[in-house]
Structure formats: structure tokens, C-alpha cells
Amino acid sequence: MSRTMDTTIETPVAGEAVDRLAAAIDLRDPSTILRFGAEAQSRAASAADAMLGAARNQATGEAGEALSGLLSTLRGFDVTEMSEKPGLVGRLARLAGRGQTQATAIIQRYEGVRGQIETVGDRLDGHRTRLLEDVERLERLYGATLEWFHALAEHIAAGEVVLARTDAEAIPAAEREAADSANDLAPQKLRDLRAARDELDRRVHDLRLTRQVAMQSLPGLRLIQENDKALAAKIHSVLANTVPLWRTQLAQALAIQNMREAGDAVRAATDLTNRLLTANAETLRRGNAEARVELERGVFDLAAVQQANAALVATLEDSLRIAEEGRETRKQATRELAKAEAEIRRALTSAGTGPGRRSS
Known part of the structure; x- marks a missing residue:
């Protein structure tokens, strides 16, 4: 943007346009001085209104709030807590009291949050569309402002050409005429010429001020445009990456939780099998001992x-x-x-x- 601005400012003014504008200035006709650059200056009000409208664009604020709300919702639903040990037993106990596993509770909570995420996602998509439209509109406005800047530069150059010509030719000629001629109106003409010259100089100065406003509006437009593009890109990234990644993380967490619960069931079955093997072995030992005692006894005890x-x-x-x-x-x-x-x-x-x- 800075290179474009520098190139735009230093671009030489076209000679034909300057000559045409300079030819339209007639110092003997005050109305030509008053009208000089008026059309170019009128674009300042349009540019200011456009920048004000872009700066207070409600879509940008609503998009930022919706994006912040979505990110807060995603952060508030942290599926990584399923893998955390502290408090897990208490949570499982509470869930078990309601006949739920942790994975089931997480899924039910996700079903409630999913509606909010989809609603906010639809709103964000609409905001993103409007932001992209604003970017295009600001691009057109930037181009129009750039044309306005060039038009002001051409008017200033034309005014400076007329001023230089007046100072170099018209005023000295009028001064000689007033000094040498017996025409009583020659001094008045000299005075009128000098007054018209000063009026043109003031108009050129006003045009320089207006051109400065145009120069300042160009980076302002780019800044607003870049902010809109950055926010639109952020919304796209969240909708295209963050939300799917969050859902993937949820699916992985649920899969891990299911594996953990299956592991707990297998562990319980293994522990039961070990207890049964131990109990059976102990029962066999006692039964074998009793049987061997009876077998080793004689028909009659001594x-x-x-x-x-x-x-x-x-x-x-x-x-x-x-x-x-x-x-x-x-x-x-x-x-x-x-x-x-x-x-x-x-x-x-x-x-x-x-x-x-x-x-x-």
C-alpha cells in the first residue's frame, strides 16, 4: 500500500489535462476562478461520508462480537478435560448416579452446544459475505479517491501554470500599460488583475488542502479495507479450520473415552477371572487335602x-x-x-x- 501511495503522489501530471484546465481559467471572469476545482472539491464530502460509513459499519462490530462469542463457546466446551485425572472420580460418580457414562454426558452437552455453534456460524458466514462486499466497495472507493487525488493535482498544476504565467507576463504587461498609457482605467485593470491573481492563488491553496485530505483518506480506506479483509479471513479460518478441528478433537476424545471405558470393562473382567482362578485353586487345595486325609486313613482308626x-x-x-x-x-x-x-x-x-x- 505504501509503495502504491508513493507512486501515486509522485506520478507526473498529464500535460494535456493541465493545459485544458488552465485554458478554462479567465482572470477577467471571476466566475471561472470560483468554479475552478469546485467539482473536484465536492468529492471530498462523498469520500468523507463513505469513510464514516465504513468506519461505523455495524456488520464489522457484530462480526467481531459473534466471532468472540463462538470462540468463547468453543473454549468453554473443552473436551480435553475428559482426559484429566483431578476430579474425574467425582464426575464419574455423579454421572453414574444418573445412569450415564462420561462419554454420554459429553455427547448430550455437545448436542446442546452444537445448535449454538451452527447458529453463530451462519451469522458469521453472513457477516463474512458483507465484509467481502465492503472490501469490494472500499476498493472502488479507493479508486475513486485516487482519481479525485489526481484531479486535484491536475487542477493545482493548472492553477500554478496560470499563476506563473500571470506573474511573468500578464501583470508586468498590465503594469507597463498602467504606467505608459493615458487610459485612466489601466490602473484599475491592473488592480483587478492582481486581485484575480490573488483569488486564484487562494483557490489553488484550498485545492492543496483538499488534496491533503484526499491523501490522508487513501491510507484510511486501505486500513479499514485491510481490517475487513483480516476479519473476513479470520471468520473463514474459524469456520473452515477451528470448528472442524474442535469436532475432530471431540470425536477423538470420545473414542479415547470409549477405549478407556472398554479397558475398564476388560480390566474388571480380568480381575474377576483372576479372583475366580484364585478361589477355584484354593477350593481345589482344600478339597484335595480333605480327600487325601480320608484316603490315607485305614479302614479302622487305631x-x-x-x-x-x-x-x-x-x-x-x-x-x-x-x-x-x-x-x-x-x-x-x-x-x-x-x-x-x-x-x-x-x-x-x-x-x-x-x-x-x-x-x-
């Missing part, structure tokens, strides 16, 4: 044989003792019976020899 033998010996001893006691009891009974029998005999004997016994 303690049982000893107890049975002791009982048998006690039984035999009891039998012998009882038998012995029975013999003793029978012997005693025999003696008692013999004694009883003897008493019976004695009693009978005594009864046959007593007094009063009758003889048979």
Missing part, C-alpha cells in the same frame, strides 16, 4: 480299634466277673437251700416225737 479292644476286654472281664459272681451266688444259694432243707427235716423230726402224739 484309636477306634484301641477303644473297641478296651471295650471288648472290659466286656470279657465283666462277663467273667458276673459269671464268678453267679457261681458264688449259686453256691450261696445251694448252701442256703441245704440249710433250709435241714431245718425242714429237723422240724419234721421234732414234730413226730412230741407228747400226745397218737400211734398210728
Whole structure:
């Protein structure tokens, strides 16, 4: 832009245009001086209005706000937190209480945010279209302002040509005429010529000021145009790169989360398998020990044989003792019976020899 500006300012003024403009100036006709450059100067108001409209373009402000809102939404929905350890257990516990996995919760939250992103994206696309239209309009305005700048330069050059010619030729001739002629109107003509010359000089000065305004408006137009192009490019980059990249990141995060959940399930299954193997091995060990103990036992336990033998010996001893006691009891009974029998005999004997016994 700076090289274009420098080249534009230093471009030599076309001779034909300057000669044509200079020929239109008649110092004897004040109206030609008043009209000189008026059309070129009138473009200043149009350029100022155009720059003011571009500077306060609502689309630019709304586009910036919409872009900031979209970026804030994307930053607020940080899918990388799914991989963060701090607080993960608490979040999973809360989600588990509602019967949700973290991936499901993230997807549901994404569904709510996606509508906002699409709405803002549509608005941004519309703003981008208007910004590009503004860029084209500003380009046309820049070209018109550049033409205005050249037109002012041509008018200034033409005025300077007339001023130089007037100072070099017309005024000295008028001065000689006023000094040598007996015409009483010659001094007045000299005065009018000098007044017209000064009026033209003021007009050329005004045109120089107007050209300075045109020179200042050119970089201003470029600055606004560059800002619009930069914002339009940023919107395009966000819509074409940031949003798809965010969605890709979300898909990757969900895939990683699903793999993590699958890994947790596999880990739980592996832990269960290990516990079952350990429990089965322990059960087998206890069962084998019990079986081997029973297998290694004899048909009769020694303690049982000893107890049975002791009982048998006690039984035999009891039998012998009882038998012995029975013999003793029978012997005693025999003696008692013999004694009883003897008493019976004695009693009978005594009864046959007593007094009063009758003889048979």
C-alpha cells in the first residue's frame, strides 16, 4: 500500500489535462476562478461520508462480537478435560448416579452446544459475505479517491501554470500599460488583475488542502479495507479450520473415552477371572487335602480299634466277673437251700416225737 501511495503522489501530471484546465481559467471572469476545482472539491464530502460509513459499519462490530462469542463457546466446551485425572472420580460418580457414562454426558452437552455453534456460524458466514462486499466497495472507493487525488493535482498544476504565467507576463504587461498609457482605467485593470491573481492563488491553496485530505483518506480506506479483509479471513479460518478441528478433537476424545471405558470393562473382567482362578485353586487345595486325609486313613482308626479292644476286654472281664459272681451266688444259694432243707427235716423230726402224739 505504501509503495502504491508513493507512486501515486509522485506520478507526473498529464500535460494535456493541465493545459485544458488552465485554458478554462479567465482572470477577467471571476466566475471561472470560483468554479475552478469546485467539482473536484465536492468529492471530498462523498469520500468523507463513505469513510464514516465504513468506519461505523455495524456488520464489522457484530462480526467481531459473534466471532468472540463462538470462540468463547468453543473454549468453554473443552473436551480435553475428559482426559484429566483431578476430579474425574467425582464426575464419574455423579454421572453414574444418573445412569450415564462420561462419554454420554459429553455427547448430550455437545448436542446442546452444537445448535449454538451452527447458529453463530451462519451469522458469521453472513457477516463474512458483507465484509467481502465492503472490501469490494472500499476498493472502488479507493479508486475513486485516487482519481479525485489526481484531479486535484491536475487542477493545482493548472492553477500554478496560470499563476506563473500571470506573474511573468500578464501583470508586468498590465503594469507597463498602467504606467505608459493615458487610459485612466489601466490602473484599475491592473488592480483587478492582481486581485484575480490573488483569488486564484487562494483557490489553488484550498485545492492543496483538499488534496491533503484526499491523501490522508487513501491510507484510511486501505486500513479499514485491510481490517475487513483480516476479519473476513479470520471468520473463514474459524469456520473452515477451528470448528472442524474442535469436532475432530471431540470425536477423538470420545473414542479415547470409549477405549478407556472398554479397558475398564476388560480390566474388571480380568480381575474377576483372576479372583475366580484364585478361589477355584484354593477350593481345589482344600478339597484335595480333605480327600487325601480320608484316603490315607485305614479302614479302622487305631484309636477306634484301641477303644473297641478296651471295650471288648472290659466286656470279657465283666462277663467273667458276673459269671464268678453267679457261681458264688449259686453256691450261696445251694448252701442256703441245704440249710433250709435241714431245718425242714429237723422240724419234721421234732414234730413226730412230741407228747400226745397218737400211734398210728
